[in-house]
Amino acid sequence: VSIVAKAPIVRAGFGITAHELRTLLVGALLLIAAAFVPLVSEGYVLQVMISIVMYAALATSWLLFSGPTNYIALSTAAFFGIGMYTAAGGIDILPYPVLIIIAGVAGAAFAGIVGLATLRVAGVYFVIFSLGLAELVRQIMTWLQHVLGTMSGLYVTIERTESEYYWQLLLLTAVIFVVGWWIGRSRLGFALRIIGNDEVVAVHCGINTARAKVILFVISSTFASIIGALVAPRWGYVEPVVAFNPFLSFQVVIMALLGGTHRLWGPLLGVIPFTIIWELISIEFPDQTTMLLGVCFLLIVYAIPNGFTGLIEDTFKRRAKGHGGSPGPVHQVLGAVSSAAADDPRPQQSNDA
Amino acid sequence: MDIVIIGLLLGGTYALMAMGLQLQYGVARIMNLANGEVLIAGAFGAFWFFAGTHASPLWSLLFVVPLAFALNWVIYRVLIAPLVRRAKNQGKLDVDSILATFGLSFLFIGIMVAFFGAQYTDYAYLSEPIFIFGERYGLNRVVAFLGSVILCAALYVWLHKTRAGLALRAVSVNPSAAGLVSINVMRTSALAFALGGAVTAAGGVLLSMYLTFDASYGVVFTLKALIIVILGGVGDIRGTIVAAFILGLAETAVATLIDPGLTLAAAYILFMLVLLIRPEGLFGRRTA
Numbered sequence: 001v002s003i004v005a006k007a008p009i010v011r012a013g014f015g016i017t018a019h020e021l022r023t024l025l026v027g028a029l030l031l032i033a034a035a036f037v038p039l040v041s042e043g044y045v046l047q048v049m050i051s052i053v054m055y056a057a058l059a060t061s062w063l064l065f066s067g068p069t070n071y072i073a074l075s076t077a078a079f080f081g082i083g084m085y086t087a088a089g090g091i092d093i094l095p096y097p098v099l100i101i102i103a104g105v106a107g108a109a110f111a112g113i114v115g116l117a118t119l120r121v122a123g124v125y126f127v128i129f130s131l132g133l134a135e136l137v138r139q140i141m142t143w144l145q146h147v148l149g150t151m152s153g154l155y156v157t158i159e160r161t162e163s164e165y166y167w168q169l170l171l172l173t174a175v176i177f178v179v180g181w182w183i184g185r186s187r188l189g190f191a192l193r194i195i196g197n198d199e200v201v202a203v204h205c206g207i208n209t210a211r212a213k214v215i216l217f218v219i220s221s222t223f224a225s226i227i228g229a230l231v232a233p234r235w236g237y238v239e240p241v242v243a244f245n246p247f248l249s250f251q252v253v254i255m256a257l258l259g260g261t262h263r264l265w266g267p268l269l270g271v272i273p274f275t276i277i278w279e280l281i282s283i284e285f286p287d288q289t290t291m292l293l294g295v296c297f298l299l300i301v302y303a304i305p306n307g308f309t310g311l312i313e314d315t316f317k318r319r320a321k322g323h324g325g326s327p328g329p330v331h332q333v334l335g336a337v338s339s340a341a342a343d344d345p346r347p348q349q350s351n352d353a
Numbered sequence: 354m355d356i357v358i359i360g361l362l363l364g365g366t367y368a369l370m371a372m373g374l375q376l377q378y379g380v381a382r383i384m385n386l387a388n389g390e391v392l393i394a395g396a397f398g399a400f401w402f403f404a405g406t407h408a409s410p411l412w413s414l415l416f417v418v419p420l421a422f423a424l425n426w427v428i429y430r431v432l433i434a435p436l437v438r439r440a441k442n443q444g445k446l447d448v449d450s451i452l453a454t455f456g457l458s459f460l461f462i463g464i465m466v467a468f469f470g471a472q473y474t475d476y477a478y479l480s481e482p483i484f485i486f487g488e489r490y491g492l493n494r495v496v497a498f499l500g501s502v503i504l505c506a507a508l509y510v511w512l513h514k515t516r517a518g519l520a521l522r523a524v525s526v527n528p529s530a531a532g533l534v535s536i537n538v539m540r541t542s543a544l545a546f547a548l549g550g551a552v553t554a555a556g557g558v559l560l561s562m563y564l565t566f567d568a569s570y571g572v573v574f575t576l577k578a579l580i581i582v583i584l585g586g587v588g589d590i591r592g593t594i595v596a597a598f599i600l601g602l603a604e605t606a607v608a609t610l611i612d613p614g615l616t617l618a619a620a621y622i623l624f625m626l627v628l629l630i631r632p633e634g635l636f637g638r639r640t641a
Contacts, residue, residue: 070448074455117625121632124384124447125583129624131386132576136617143612246572250459257452291463297456298432301449 031174038163046162052275053169054231058248059256059267060176061223064183065216066253067261068192071123075114075130076252078137079107079221081243083228085141088154088238096158100229107225108218115214123199138244145240153239156232165234172230176223180264183219188212247293251278254297260307269308356605358485362498364601366559368594369501370574371581372508373553378579379588380525380545383433384447386454388578389571390461391421391550395557396566397469403476410478410562411500417558418551425550429543432457437539458571465568475565497559504555509590521545525588553578573617580624586634595635599623 037049058076066073086103087096094102114133118126183189191212194202202209232238251274259270274296281292304311370392377385395417402413432453440446482489512518523531524541532538560566560574581600585592600620607619627634 070444072448072451117628121628123444124451125628125632127384127447127451128576128579128583129621129628131579132572132617132621135573135576136621139614139617143614146612146614246569250455253452253455288463288467290459290466294456294458294460294463297459298453301452301456302432302435 027177031170034170035167038166042162046166048275048279050162050166050169050234051279052272053166053173054227055252055255055275056268056271057169057173057176057227058224058252059259059271060173060180060264061220061227062252063256063261063264063267064176064180064223065213065220066256067264067266068189068196069123069213069216070196071119071213071217072127072253073130073217073220074127074249074253075133075221076224077134077244077246077248078130079111079224080228080248081134081137081141081240081245082107082110083225083230084232084235084238084243085154085228086225087229087232088156091156091158091233096233100226103229104222104226107228108222111218111221112214115217119213119217120210134244134246134249138240141244142240153237155237157236158233160233162234165231168230169227172223172226177264179219183216184264188215192216247290250293250297254293254300256307257297258300258304258307260309260311262306263309266307266309354486355488356609357602358488358490359494359609360602360605361598362490362494362601363605364598365498365505366501366556367577367581367601368597369505369559370553370556371578371585371593371597372505372590373549373551373556374575374578375582375585375588375590375593376521376545376549376552378582380521381429381433381542381549382443382446382528383429383437383450383542383546384454385546385549386451386575387458387461387571388454388550388553389573389575390458390465391425391553391571392557392560392574392578393566393568393571394461394465395421395554396561396564397465397474397557397568398554399558399561400474400476401469403478410476410558411496414555414558417554421554422547422551426543426547428457428550429546433546434539434543437542458575462569462571469568471568473565473567476561478562491563493562497562500559501556504552505594508552512590517544576617577620580620580627583634584623584627586636589634589636592634592636 034053038046041049058080062073062076065071083103083106086106087099090099090102114129118129183192191202191207191209194205194207195209195212199209228243235242255270255274256267257270258274259268260266282289285292300307306314373392374385374388377383377388398417398420399410399413402408402416403410406412433450436449436453437446440449478493481492483492483495484490485495512522520531520536520541521544523534523536524538524545528538528542531541557574577600581593581596584599585594585596600623603619603623604616607615
C-alpha cells in the first residue's frame with residue numbers, strides 16, 4: 001500500500017493530478033495483492049503478516065500526528081490498551097462491532113482531554129505527559145477493577161479465524177492511509193507541516209495551532225484504540241500489564257523512525273523489515289529483547305535519522321545530480337543548497353517541495 | 354499528621370532525585386528520559402552491596418556516585434554532545450535528546466534485567482520503628498530523608514559558593530552569554546549532566562532503603578522527577594525542593610486516602626494543574 005502524502009503547496013480545490021492517480025493505483029494494487037496472502041499461506045507466515053499489518057496500522061496512525069508536527073507521542077500503548085479493555089469489558093453486554101465504535105470514541109475522548117491539556121504549551125511537555133500515560137491508565141484500570149471487585153484479567157472470545165483478523169487489520173490500514181492522504185491534501189495537513197517547520201511562523205500565519213494539533217492527535221489516537229479493540233479477541237485474555245505494555249509505544253516509534261517520518265508510506269518500509277527481524281531476535285535471544293531493542297533504537301537515531309525514505313530520496317537526488325550534464329553557475333549554487341538540505345540529518349526540513 | 358510526616362519524608366528524598374534531573378535539564382538542557390533508569394541502577398547498586406556485605410547501604414554511595422558520574426559523563430560526551438553540535442535550536446535538541454535517551458532507557462532496562470532479573474526487589478535495612486510525635490515511622494525512611502537533606506544542602510552550597518557552581522548557574526541562565534564570559538559551555542554542561550546523573554543515582558540508593566523496585570520501574574521516577582522540575586520551574590533549585598515536597602505530600606495523601614496504587618495519578622493531576630494554570634512553574638520565569 002503506497003500513497004505519496006506530499007501535496008503540492010499551491011493548490012485550490014480537489015483536482016487529482018496524474019502523479020497522484022498513479023500512486024493511488026499502485027496503492028490499490030498492493031492492497032489487493034496483500035489481501036490474497038491468507039489464501040496462499042497459512043500458519044506461521046500468516047501470523048507474521050498479522051503482526052506486520054497491525055504494526056503498520058499503528059505506526060502509520062502514529063505518523064499522522066507525530067510525522068508533520070515533530071511532537072513525539074510515546075502514548076500508543078495507552079490508547080491501544082483502552083481499545084482492548086473496551087472490547088474485553090463489554091463483550092458480554094454489547095455486540096462486538098458496537099464495541100469497536102465505542103473503543104474509537106473512548107480513545108478520541110481521552111485523546112481530546114490529553115491534547116487540550118498539553119498541546120497548548122511547549123511540545124516537550126506533551127512528550128513528557130505521553131511518556132507515562134500508559135502507566136497512568138494502567139494504574140487507574142487496576143484500581144477500578146479492584147474497586148469493582150472484578151478479576152484482574154478478562155477473557156474475550158469471539159468466533160474469528162486468523163484470516164479474518166488479517167483482513168480486518170488490512171482494511172483498517174487502508175482506511176488510515178486514505179485518511180492520511182486526505183489530510184496531507186487538506187488545509188489541516190498544510191497547517192500541520194507549517195507547525196512542524198516553525199510553530200512561531202504558523203501562529204503568525206493565523207493558524208490556530210492548538211486546534212490543528214488536538215484534532216490530529218485525536219484522529220491518530222482513535223485509530224490506536226480501534227486497533228486495540230480489533231486484536232483483543234485474538235489475544236483472548238486481557239490484563240493491565242499486557243494491554244498497557246510500554247514496549248508497544250516504543251516499538252511503534254522505532255518502526256516509524258526506521259522507515260522515515262516525513263512520508264506517509266515511510267513507516268511501512270520500517271515495519272516490514274523490523275517485524276521480521278524482531279521475530280528472529282525474539283526466537284534467538286528471548287531474554288535480551290529489551291537490550292537489543294534499545295541498541296536498535298540508538299542505531300537508528302544516530303545512523304539513519306531520516307529513515308529508509310530519507311536514504312532512498314538522498315540516493316535519487318544524488319543520481320539526478322550526477323546525470324544533470326554540465327550545470328551552469330546558477331545550477332551549481334542551487335545544487336549546493338539542495339545538497340546542504342539533503343545532508344542535513346534532521347527529519348524536519350524536507351516537508352516542503 | 355501521618356500523611357504530613359510521611360509525605361515530607363518522601364518529598365525530601367524526591368528532592369534529591371529531582372535535583373539530579375534539574376541539573377541535566379535546567380543546566381545542560383538535555384531532556385533525559387533515561388534519568389529514572391540511572392536511579393534504578395543506583396538502587397540496584399545499593400541492593401547488591403547490601404546483599405553482599407550486610408553493611409549499611411549508605412556506604413554504597415561511595416562507589417555508586419563516582420560510577421554514575423563517570424557513566425553520565427561518558428554518555429554526554431559520546432551520545433549527547435554530537436546532538437548538541439548538530440542542533441539548530443532548543444526545540445530540535447529536545448526532539449533529538451528525547452529520542453536518544455528514550456532508546457538509552459530501554460538499553461539500561463535490558464542490561465539491568467540481564468544482571469538482576471526482572472522480579473521485584475527490596476531488602477530490609479533499618480526496618481525498625483521510630484516514634485515521632487507518638488506515631489510509628491520506619492527508621493529507614495527517616496535515615497533516607499536525612500541523607501537526602503545533607504546531600505541537597507551540600508549541592509546547594511557548592512552551587513552558590515564555588516566558582517564551578519557559579520559557572521553552572523551562569524550556563525543555566527543563558528548558555529550563549531556564559532560563553533562570552535569565557536565559560537566553556539560544553540564542558541560545564543557535561544559536568545552538570547554527569548553531576549545530575551550522580552545525584553540521581555544517590556537518590557536511588559536512598560529510595561531503595563524503603564521502596565520496592567524492579568528494572569522497568571525507572572519510567573515512573575523519570576516522570577515524577579520531570580513533574581517536580583516543571584512544577585518548581587526549570588532552572589530553579591528552590592522551586593524544585595518546594596515542588597518535591599508538594600508531590601511527596603500529594604502522593605502520600607492519595608496513597609493513604611484512596612489507594613496506594615494510584616500515586617502516579619496524583620503526580621499527573623499536579624502536572625495537569627501546572628500546565629493549565631502556570632506552565633512556567635511555581636518559581637519559573639516566563640520566557641518569550
